[in-house]
Each structure stands twice: as structure tokens, then as C-alpha cells.
Amino acid sequence: MSTPLPPQSERYRLFQREGSTRWQMRFSIRGQGQIKRSLDTDDRLEAERRAETIWYEATYRAKQGLSAKVHTFEAVAEEFIALIHREVARNERRADQGRSEPAMIRRFFIGYFGTRPIDVISETDLERYAEWRRTYWTEGPGKLITHIEYERAGRKLRRPPKRSTPTISRQRGEAVVLRALLRQAVRWGYLKTPPEIAIKARRSQDNRRPSFEPHEFAKLVETSLSRLVDPNMDGTGAEVRSSDKRRWRIKRLDDHTRRDRTVLHAYVMIGAFSGLRPTEMYNLTWGDILGYRAGRGKGIAQRDIRLKARGKGMSGTAIPHTAAIPWFDTLWILFERGMQREPVDVDPVFASDQGKRINSIANGFTELLKAADLERDHRGIKRTPYSLRHFYITQQLTHGAEVTDIARNCRTSLAMIDKHYGQVRLERVVDRLRPEWTRA
Template sequence: MRPPGNVPDERFQLFQRKGSAKWQIRFSIRGQGQLKRSLDTDDLREAQRRAEAIWYEATYRAQQGLTARAHTFESVAEEYIAQILREVERGERRADQGKSEPAVIRRYFVGYFGQKPVDAVSEADLERYAEWRRTYWTEGPGKLVTHIEYERGGHRLRRPVRRSAPSLSRQRGELVVLRQLLRWASRQGYLKTPPEVTIKARRTPDNRRPSFEPHEFAHLQNVSLGRLVDPIMDGSGAMVEASDKRRWRIKRLDDHTRRDRTLLHAYVMIGAFSGLRPTEMYNLTWGDVLGYRAGRGKPVDQRDIRLQVRGKGKSGKAIPQKAAILWFDTLWMLFERSMGREPVDTDPVFASEQGKRITSVANGFTELLKAAGLERDHRGIKRTPYSLRHFYISEQLANGSEVLDVARNCRTSLAMIDKHYGQVRLERVVDRLRPDWTRR
């Protein structure tokens, strides 16, 4: 080790390691010990210039309460991950956080900031990061990734990549993790004040599921009933042209078409009067319609049913409106006519002519909507069978049902009710918005 020539003071020392012509610097910071760095030059004058800059920077950082040496974002992120895993082991964090948060940190945060000094991350950097994250799987590094591997129950699994921007809730969740990381780094002395993570996550378009206004549903109901009538009655039958150019109008419905339309009408009415999800309706068996057999043959006002439902990973009981009972009678009758026997508990409620479970009415429902001129709502969004559930919940709220009761009966959360189903037009609750206190 060879010391340099004249050194202006003892703020730092320059030296060369044995066998190397490159100059090194060493100096001490109170409370942080000795620091050594290579100056990457064999020119003494240039080494002194670089040494001055390094010493001044380290001294300034120490005066500001920071570590004398700048730390890369990646190294700080790995330290933070180690802290997360220690907290999981001590039971201070949920176990799933020990898997999900390190994955997010390494893939996105380190993937973007990498070797950048953590104390050099600015709010402008965070803005640019947010845009990079939104396009990660479509235009960024993720476009080359074919699948994602993960562990569940001790098994290594893989899933395909979803080529889309992250949802609004996911963006917000990841920003929470990034904010926690930067605050932790600040407490460790790696940066003075963490940049404010106030990135405005782009709002997604209004994707609330389209519903029906009461007058629209009444029109849909009338059109659906009208489609059960033979076309000869109103002259609405479609024109048919044969290969020999002969043309005529269909005057009667064939039995298959009439049955399909009757089943569809029952589906519409049960969906609108129960609020069941489409999957829950398709999964219904006659054993799930609790109390139905005991009430057969009685007047409707003396009958009552409950629905044991399952679907979308959830299950529970639902209390439908009594108006739905008549349409279960219709489905029972259709099954008897097709199969020549009463349905047993394991038979599906929505069954084909062969007694098999129907798994979708989407096409028939779309044709009905087109016939009624109700295919899209006022925003131009296409209605689906799910719109019947939205109609049920909106009507329950508009007519005074408690939000909590509706949420429980529909197996959903208060937040989801507010987000997707609570947008009842003000004109329909005007009386509730004008209580008597103004006239006292």
C-alpha cells in the first residue's frame, strides 16, 4: 500500500492497494465507522478531485441525518423484504404478505428503480413509474413473459399472463406497499424525507352493470309474453322464402321454440324477483327450492319458499319475492311435459327438453332484448342476464329495504352494493329526500 504525496489535510486519505495503480479513498464519519471507495483512476490529481467530491457528499449526508453512503433502491428493497419475512415469522404480518409483497417489490419496484440511489427517487420518478406499471404486461418487460409461477399448498403452479392494465384497486394496493417501503427506508436513514406517493391512479370507465328502469322492465316483460303467442294472432311472424322463390309468413310457433321462450320468460322473472346471479340460477336443483313441494296446490299467498344457492365461490340462502313462485310452477310444468314425470330433488330447475342442466340463456336473452329495443342502457352498455340482479337490488333499495339486509340476501358486501348497485335515480326516492322536518 503506497500513500500519496502531499495531502492538504487529514479529512480523508488516498492510497493504492498492492498490485493496483488505482487510487482509493478512506475516511471516517462519526457514528458510521470507516468508509472506503475506489476512485477508478491512476491519476493523482484526478483522484484528489474525486475524493473531495465524495467526502463532501458523505459529510453532508451525515449532517442531514442520513447514512454517509448512498444505497441503491435494490439493496434497500432486499433489506425491506427481509424485514417483512421476519415480521411474518413473528406473526406481526399475515403469511400471504410474505409471498405477495416481495413478489411485487422485486418484479415492479426493483424492476423499474433498480440501481438508482433510493434517496434520489423523486415524485417525478414515481409518476413515470406509474405509467410504466400500467403498460408492464402490454408494452413493457412483461410482454415477453408467457406465464407466472406461484406456490400453493406446497405445489408449484403456473398461470397465464393477463395482458391488460392493472385494475384501479390493484394499483392502489401496490402504491401502499411502495409508500411503506420508502417510509421504512427513511427510518433507516437511507433517505431524508420520502417522496410523497400521491400518484393519481387513473379512474376506470364507468363499468357499473346495466340495469332496467321499472318502465323498461315492464316493457321487457310484455314483449317476452307477446313472443309466446302464435304469430298468426298479431301478424308478426317472420317471412320465409323457399328455394323456388315461394314466400310465406310463419303463423305458428313450433313446440321447441315455444318451450325455449317460456323457459326464458321464467328465467327473467325469477332473476328479477330473487336477485340471484346467473351461475346461482343455473346451479339450482329442485331440492334447493326449499318449501316448494309442501306448498304445491295451495294459493300463492299461502305459499313461501327459500332458495339454497351456490355459485361464484359463495353459498347461502336467498329469500325471493313471492311473485317468483308462479314461475317455478311454470318450470315444474315444463319438466313434467318433457320428461313425463315430476322432477326429483337432484333435477335442475332450468332444464332442457332432455332434462339436462341449462348452462346459459345469453343468446336467447339478447334476442329478447333486441325485440324489446332494450339491448343497451342509456350509457350504451350492453345488458346481460346479470342486469336482472342489478334490477332486483336497485328496486329493493328504492322501495326502502335496508342496505345490509339486501347485501346479505344477495351474498355480497356493502361496498359492492354501493359500487355497483346503489345508484338509484334520485327521482325515484324523492319522497325520502323530503322528510317532514322542513315543515315543522
């Protein structure tokens, strides 16, 4: 036998504000205080029907241990953003999270779920969101966005959006933030149990970064050196084809081309024997090469240098191989010839003939790779200047350097080393994986 409901007058009251014909209701839930809701109608009977529905939903939510008031996803998300800012102020979160996570939540999470009640969001909704997010910049709302505004060092900047599918790591990172938001909603009593976030990033192809095998690097160096001398010294000259299908032969390198190729060769050698990132290479000044001036004029065996690396939002000191030192000497000489003076500490290491910082050698590097027939690795992945850093790390692992030392010297994490170079590390312990008892 069901329990009779209390009369309407004890469940809720209808009223109209002064000067308005719209009906509203108010009622109380034990432990949650008084709740007021607009019924958005002038009709008394319709107002009563809507009031009954709202009251039933509110009491049911209260019995389930939830807030009687319906909370929209947007409202809860903004409350979560406010919590993030407070945690940043208390040093419980990194400062960059206080900038990146609110922007992510507003653009993507609120952009999709909007004013929907947070407690009706299901696993199906989250799966649909994941697909919407993957195509946001290519087919969704993002295709109409011309630029993204952001702040750096107190300055407001803008950049064009990258119109592509988010990377696997980005999808997983955003899923972590969304999961934290829903769990916080549970703690606040807005949800009973958070839906399972089944935003499974699609398995990617082999993402090991393109490097060089030792014989490939030797070929790259040989090709680079051959491009520093006059082509085909027998007088036939190298054939050149222009975009308009004209052809001619070059019998002698001009000074400008020879200088550019010399700088490129020095870049290849320093990158391969130091492990610096391209940005760190471009940022180098002569003052960043510790111990270099003191060693000039001495033999290579009596010289030692350290590199102050700056780039990718971090800095540190790198210890290069001594094989990199002669190529710093080459760059020093080129600077002296071009500027008619010795470089000072603030002058860039990789400089043009006018002493200006070179910001990229990507095009020249690609041409060198093509000349050596090394533009792509065995998987068909295009090599870039970053491949020199990967060659350095791979060689260090192969020849027994401790992974912790490599990570510190390259200003990266053990996780990144394991993720991208785990196969190399495995090859180092091949003998341990084939103990004597297994050998025929």
C-alpha cells in the same frame, strides 16, 4: 472557516483482494459499522477518485439520518415482500394479500424502478411510472406476455392477460401498496421523506351499473314471454337473416329453442327477484334451495325458500322474493321432462336438456335485449345479466328496504351500495331534502 477533512487514511482504505487487480474500499460510519464497496477499476488514481465520491455521499447520508449504504429499490422491495409474508403468517394480513401483493410489486414496481437507489426516486418519477403502468399491457412490456401463471387451491394455472388500461380502483389499490412500501423504507432509515405519490387516477365517466327502469323491465318480461309462443300465429312467420345474407321465415318454434327461451325467462325472473350474481345463479344446485322440496304442491303464499349462494370467492344465504318460486317450479319440470326423473340435490338448477350445468346465458340474454330494444341504457352502456342484480338492488332501495339489510342479502358492502346506487338512495329522502318551510 471550513473544518479540514481528515486525511484519506482516516476516511477510508483501499485494498485489492488476493488474486484480483480490482480496487475496493472500506470505511466505517459511526453507528452503522463497516461498509465495503467495489470500485470496479484497476487504476489506482481512478479508484481514489471514486472512493472520495462514495465516502462523501455516505457521510452526507449519515448526517441526514439515513443509512450510509445506498439501497436499491429492488432490494428494499424484496425486503418489504418478506415483511408481507411474515405479517401473513402472524395473521396481521389476509392470506390473499400474501399472494397478490408480492406479484404486483415484482411485476410493476420492481419492473419499472429496478436497481435505482430508492432515495433518489422523485414525484416526477412516480408520475412517469403511473403513465407507464396505465399502458403496461397495451404498449409496454406486458404486450409481449402471452399468459399469466397463478395458483389456486394448490394448483398452478395460467390465463391470458387482459390487454386494457387498469381500472380506476386497481390504480388506486396499487398506489396504496406503493405508498406503504415507501413509508416502510422511511422506517428502515433508507429514506428521509417519501415522495408524494401523485398517482391520481383519471376521473372516470358515470360508472353506475346499467339496470332497468320498472317500465323497461316490464317490457323485457313481455318480450321474453312473447318469444315462447309460435311466431306470428297468423301464419306469416318471423323473418330471419343469416350472416351470408340469406332470408327465411320461421312459422314454428322447435322444441330445443322453446326450451332454451323458457330457461332464459326463468333466469331473468329469478335474477330480478333474488339479486343473485350470474356466477351464483350458475352454481345453484337443487340442494342449495332450502325449503323448496317441502313446499312443492302448496300454494305460493304458503311457500318460502332460501338460497345458498356461492360465487366470487364468498358464500351466504339469500332471501328471494316469493315471485321467484314459480320459476324454480318451471325449471324443475323442464329437468324432469329432459331426464325422466326428479332432480337430486347435486343436480344444477340451470341445466341443459342433458342435465348438464349451463355456464352462461349471455348470448341468449343479449338476443332478448335486442328483441326488446333494451340492449343499452340511456347512457349507451351495454346491459349484461348482471343488470338483473342491479335492478333488484335498485328496486329494494326505491321501496324502502334498509341498505344494511340489502348489503347483507346481496353479499356486498355498504361502500359498494353507496358507490353504485347512491343516487337511488338520495331519491328515497327527497321529501326530507324539501322540508315544509321551503314549500311555496
